[in-house]
Amino acid sequence: MKSRLLAATSVVALACVASPTLAQGATEITVDSIIVTGTRNPDEPPVVAEARTRLSRTPGAVSVVAAETFEDRFAQGFYDTLRNVPGVLAQKRYGEEARLSIRGSGIAQGFHQRGVLFAQDGVPFADADGFSDFQAIDVLSARYIEVYKGANTLRFGGAQLGGAVNIVSVTGRTAPFDNQLRVEGGSFDSYRAQFAMARQWGDWDLYAAVSGMQSDGYRDHAEQSQGRLTLNLGRSFGEDREVRLVFQASDIQQDLPGALTLTQALNIPEMASASALAGDQARDLTVKRLTLQTRWRLGDSTVFEGAVWGWQKDLWHPIFQVLQSDSHTTGLFGRFDWTGEVGGMKADLFYGLSYRDGQVDVQRYINTGGLPGAITADGVQDATGLDVFAEGRLFVTDRLALVAGGSYGRATRDYVDRRNAANNDGATWDWFSPRFGLLWESEDGGQVYANVTRSVEPPTYGALVQAPLTGFTPVDIQDAWTVEIGTRGRRGTLAWDVTVYRSRIDGEILNYIVGPDIPAATFNGDRTIHQGLEAGLEWTLPITPGGGTAVLRQTYNYNDFCFDQDVLWEGNRLPVVPEHQYRAELTWWHPSGLFVTPTVEWRISDVWVDYANTLEAPGFTVWGLNGGWDFDNGTTLFVDARNLADERYVSEISAVTDAHTASTAVFMPGEGRSLFVGLRLNY
Numbered sequence: 310m311k312s313r314l315l316a317a318t319s320v321v322a323l324a325c326v327a328s329p330t331l332a333q334g335a336t337e338i339t340v341d342s343i344i345v346t347g348t349r350n351p352d353e354p355p356v357v358a359e360a361r362t363r364l365s366r367t368p369g370a371v372s373v374v375a376a377e378t379f380e381d382r383f384a385q386g387f388y389d390t391l392r393n394v395p396g397v398l399a400q401k402r403y404g405e406e407a408r409l410s411i412r413g414s415g416i417a418q419g420f421h422q423r424g425v426l427f428a429q430d431g432v433p434f435a436d437a438d439g440f441s442d443f444q445a446i447d448v449l450s451a452r453y454i455e456v457y458k459g460a461n462t463l464r465f466g467g468a469q470l471g472g473a474v475n476i477v478s479v480t481g482r483t484a485p486f487d488n489q490l491r492v493e494g495g496s497f498d499s500y501r502a503q504f505a506m507a508r509q510w511g512d513w514d515l516y517a518a519v520s521g522m523q524s525d526g527y528r529d530h531a532e533q534s535q536g537r538l539t540l541n542l543g544r545s546f547g548e549d550r551e552v553r554l555v556f557q558a559s560d561i562q563q564d565l566p567g568a569l570t571l572t573q574a575l576n577i578p579e580m581a582s583a584s585a586l587a588g589d590q591a592r593d594l595t596v597k598r599l600t601l602q603t604r605w606r607l608g609d610s611t612v613f614e615g616a617v618w619g620w621q622k623d624l625w626h627p628i629f630q631v632l633q634s635d636s637h638t639t640g641l642f643g644r645f646d647w648t649g650e651v652g653g654m655k656a657d658l659f660y661g662l663s664y665r666d667g668q669v670d671v672q673r674y675i676n677t678g679g680l681p682g683a684i685t686a687d688g689v690q691d692a693t694g695l696d697v698f699a700e701g702r703l704f705v706t707d708r709l710a711l712v713a714g715g716s717y718g719r720a721t722r723d724y725v726d727r728r729n730a731a732n733n734d735g736a737t738w739d740w741f742s743p744r745f746g747l748l749w750e751s752e753d754g755g756q757v758y759a760n761v762t763r764s765v766e767p768p769t770y771g772a773l774v775q776a777p778l779t780g781f782t783p784v785d786i787q788d789a790w791t792v793e794i795g796t797r798g799r800r801g802t803l804a805w806d807v808t809v810y811r812s813r814i815d816g817e818i819l820n821y822i823v824g825p826d827i828p829a830a831t832f833n834g835d836r837t838i839h840q841g842l843e844a845g846l847e848w849t850l851p852i853t854p855g856g857g858t859a860v861l862r863q864t865y866n867y868n869d870f871c872f873d874q875d876v877l878w879e880g881n882r883l884p885v886v887p888e889h890q891y892r893a894e895l896t897w898w899h900p901s902g903l904f905v906t907p908t909v910e911w912r913i914s915d916v917w918v919d920y921a922n923t924l925e926a927p928g929f930t931v932w933g934l935n936g937g938w939d940f941d942n943g944t945t946l947f948v949d950a951r952n953l954a955d956e957r958y959v960s961e962i963s964a965v966t967d968a969h970t971a972s973t974a975v976f977m978p979g980e981g982r983s984l985f986v987g988l989r990l991n992y
Contacts, residue, residue, distance in 0.1 A: 414471020481514025589679025
């Protein structure tokens, strides 16, 4: 263990020490997950560079991921798009389903997502109670992705411990093409095709895309098919004044392979669980979403951004029982950005509100081979959420800003059980989350920041409605204070993004599997600590023999998560998230258009499976290779090879209480060796 950690540390140290001597003659390449506030790289799309500059206002850890970093891969979800963002754990379960956790947010959520705010173009992309679906988001529609890590979500009004992921859509003005045809195929009988077009007519612009995908999946009973449609119509009324209408529709069919025991996952990883086969378990989802949004300059010093939005979702979900639901969510969002002076000192401020209202009509039936039997539950879940927020910066010197802000939040939950009125219940929570920080910037654009922030997360319906308990389960809000110190920037050929943080959490919302087929039960922990280090380093190597440029990107996460006070598990480490994790990729570009990128993902340490700390999932090392050729005529041919050594490993797990007494069929095997080939034609 010590030798492996030393090796990882040595690679990082070598990059730091060697880079200054190699600065002359190197070409600067901006890393996709580092905020750069100095000279803009001419090879970087202006729309992405502008986003990096805007996010650099934040006195905390933030990142921007350009679509160019994953457009030449068989990217299906956050596992592929956020792989190089420090502090982010994105591990694939199956299909597009993954675990997304930032600094341990939603650490034990064994299905779908909570703990991180999903948004598209600043508008929440989740149910009104905060519960999210990965499948509803189309990564191919992203121009870039913003990641606000930890308690840095105030710009959206959020107060989640994990932060926010905001997908910024492609428009007719920002698309780097007029027409694009994309065709991909490869292992597991996987095929995907997309056609997209971008047009501008005077003040109008349009982006339209349609895509379809089919895959048998690596494991048995993991077939998936999907179709997606995106329409984005905009009208400009001058500089910084536009109105935009966005429509999205998705139809997603996903069979579920189920979780396995550790022995099965490592020795027969392609098998499906017996219960998944017997119940023909699946998750079939249709989503329709409409957003009307605007960006409007009100004067020299003030810009308004706002939206009204709504979505409708139908879910057919045979698992331990057959779940059928129809959800409707609507909302509005508005934010003002002001820049000016206060007392002769430069200052800026943003303030606004976000409101969500949603209803889920859900029924549950006995699962008879994937078909509904007798009805067992029938209810309506209503939820609302309100956030009113503001944050300002005051530059007490030309380079030092004092930052202060906060948000007021209110959440309601009302449940009506049509079969048993004794289960009817409701709850309301109110809170205030303050934020204080410092931001210092050097002459060359390097930054040092520090902040103290309170984060609050109310429980979702999955935590509150736990049969056979009557009414709401007594799960309360999760409350945390986080201290964060970090630095980011570029000097010569080295770019860095390093943050240390510590969160003290009261009532952390934790889950554990209560049976091999039943979703996790939920409870509040007493007091837990999440602390660690997240580091991203990029080193631009000198010109290589034969011409070309090479860039080494590395990320390392140290996660120290434990019970600080607890009757049963005080002093134990929290499960699921690895203590040490390292990723690296070395990309070489040749002037001819050839590019090659070997990659490695190294889970340095084993990972606890249970809160009692009696069972671990083994660490692993997975190698990959991405490469291709950019032709002068707008055509790109690429290859994405994964798990080259065909490593048997566990990609994802769900938490249990004590592995000595609980079922341990909670392991999701990682995918075996695979190869995907793609063709992208811009014209």
